[in-house]
Amino acid sequence: MLATDKTVRGNCPICGLSCQVVAHLRDGQPVKVKGAPNSPAPAMCARAASALEYHSHPERVNVPLKRVGARGVALATEEP
Numbered sequence: 001m002l003a004t005d006k007t008v009r010g011n012c013p014i015c016g017l018s019c020q021v022v023a024h025l026r027d028g029q030p031v032k033v034k035g036a037p038n039s040p041a042p043a044m045c046a047r048a049a050s051a052l053e054y055h056s057h058p059e060r061v062n063v064p065l066k067r068v069g070a071r072g073v074a075l076a077t078e079e080p
Ligand code: SF4
Pocket: 012, 013, 014, 015, 016, 017, 018, 019, 044, 045, 046, 047, 048
């Protein structure tokens, strides 16, 4: 049994089908996501099943970027 703090139900945001999912959280971070029971599509697709890998990937882009030359540079996210 997975020790989690909280379970929330929502919709997968990855594509336009917006399947219903259940996320298990520990310390506010998702540790497991699965298809919601009693939903039209209770099984998750391969793309959604790997979502936790890119959610916590160290190279994940978490801020808006602006292309400068060959690379993007982070933009300020707060108003001056
Ligand atoms: S579970 Fe798969 S098919 Fe459903 S919304 Fe997410 S990415 Fe799309």
